[in-house]
Amino acid sequence: MRIKLSRMGWNNVLIFASMFMILLFNYSHRMMTQGHESGETNTLVGANTIIQSIDFNGIKIERLGATWRSVSTIELTKPLNTDLIVETWTQQPFVALQSPL
Structure with a gap:
């Protein structure tokens, strides 16, 4: 099955795909950081x-x-x-500050 689109149709597909990728990259940090509730704390210096x-x-x-x-x-x-x-110093916890959006 082939999809036949005109030149303008393919341009629209590329534009919407690019917009989707930009949104995905801009909000991916929120998806990775929110809901990440683990028992370990971040420290100034790594454990190792x-x-x-x-x-x-x-x-x-x-x-x-x-x-x-x-x-x-x-x-x-x-x-x-x-x-x-x-x-x-090795066990000092820290919290990353987020910039206001």
Whole structure:
């Protein structure tokens, strides 16, 4: 079975197919993100990511084997709990902000 269309008919088919594809691409992110209710939370750093150093303004925390050390150019009143700081950064949840439409 062959479909016989005039040149104008095929142009209309192409125009509507293009419009459909544009709409599909524009709204596909909504289809993928909405209804995606999973128990896992997004974190700043992935679970399998290896952190070598964290650098704040004047304070740097570096990996030293299996432990951490802090290098500071700022005079601190008490020592840093580097394990707690790194654990907080690796488990910090975040929520992506959506731009208003």
